[in-house]
Amino acid sequence: MPSAISRFAKFAAIAALTSATVFASLDDAEARRAGSSGFGSRGTRTFQAPPVTSTAPAPAAPIERSMTPRPQTTAPATAQQPFGAQRPGLFGGFGRSMIGGLIAGGLLGMLLGHGFGGGFGFLGMLLQIALIGGAVMLAMRYFANRRQPSYGAGGQGGSFSRSNSMSPANNSSFQIPAIGSGAGSRASSRGNRPSDEIGLAQADLDQFEELLTDVQTAYGAEDYATLRRLTTPEAMSYLAEELGENATNGVRNRVSDVKLLQGDIAEAWREDGQEYATLAMRYSSIDAMVERDSGRVVSGDDRRPSESIEVWTFVRKSGADWKLAAIQGSEQRAA
Structure with missing residues (x-):
């Protein structure tokens, strides 16, 4: 009987270590x-x-999937963190390593006859593992939710066309010049004013x-050839991944x-010999995720x-046609 308990204790220790590793990477996977x-x-x-502009007066969602290298910061470690930068959560970096060390150390001590069980024996050890695991998971969920931005243009199942709330349609089109007017003019005080250098x-x-x-339309029809013609290779790779x-x-x-x-x-x-244009666009579309076999709306x-x-960015070389280079959602829902 003691040998059976010992074997079970070792199995529980391995399972708990595996769970701790999963918990530590949970927020990264969700991101x-x-x-x-x-x-x-x-x-x-x-x-x-x-x-921001009159069409999209709320900030655009940041670009997180890109082949463009992120700029390297040379500021010393003691420098003040830039405004808007995400700080690591409680369970990122040192905090995560500390908790992992505590769990691993306690389990190791348990295997050697000490540690989690203490004077309460094997059942006490199991209870403490459950309490620690639950506390870690709840805390990580809490801090992950606080760090996650709430964009109004959230996708449907990771789809490319993000459905928002319904509103009456109008026949307005691109405004020229429409620079420095409406909501866009309020951004000038922050040094982020719409501009057209081209x-x-x-x-x-x-x-x-x-x-x-x-x-x-090509995305909805899964027309890869047309998408390749209308987009940059990088943008095409992300669209093809979603499809x-x-x-x-x-x-x-x-x-x-x-x-x-x-x-x-x-x-x-x-x-670098190319022209870029970023446009804010409000558009209507019939957008639904359906089952491939039955056609049932999901x-x-x-x-x-x-x-x-949404905010779309286009790029072209001199004398060539514009191509889609990037898409960003907006925190502002269609009215």
Whole structure:
């Protein structure tokens, strides 16, 4: 009997160590699965928030999936942390290592005849493992929820078209120049004012509107060839990844009847022989996630249009057509 208890105690110790490792990486896994963050590249401005505009008066979601290297900070360790930067949670870094060490040390002591059980024996050890594991998980969930931004343009099952609340449609289009007006002018005091260093013409804005419709429609039809033609290789890789995940999950994101309702310029600039343009766009579309085999609607609405507000960035080389380079959601829901 004592040998059986000893074997079971060792098994419980190994299981508890495995659980501690899972708990330690839980918040990182959830962060990778977040569907509301942006993707793609905005050149050297990839990790800078684009200016707010009348169409998107709330800040855009940060770009978290990008092949652009993050800028290296050379500030000393004692320097003040930049405003808006995410600080590690209680269970990140040292805190996580400390808890892991306490658990591992206690289990090791238990195996040697000391540790968690103490004077209460094997049942006391199990009770303390359960209490510690529960406390760790609850605390990590709490701090992970506090760190997670609440973007109003949250995706449906990781889909590309983010359905938002319904609102009456209007026939407004891109505003020219629409720079420094409305909500965009309030950003000037923060040094983040809309600007157009290129001098975009109506022909450019017409192409942006056409790209909005064509990219959304091609995504809904799973038309990889058209998506490759309309997007940069980096943006295409993320779209193809999402389409592949949908196929693996046995669903399909149907998108149709895309219509631009309002749009304006956030910023346009030149760098490294290329031109970039970031536009805020409010558009309506019929957007629904359906089962691939039966066609049953899983989320969204396949009959009534919904509205979305997103920030798209386009890029082109001199004399070439514009291509989609990045997409960011907006914290502002369509009214």
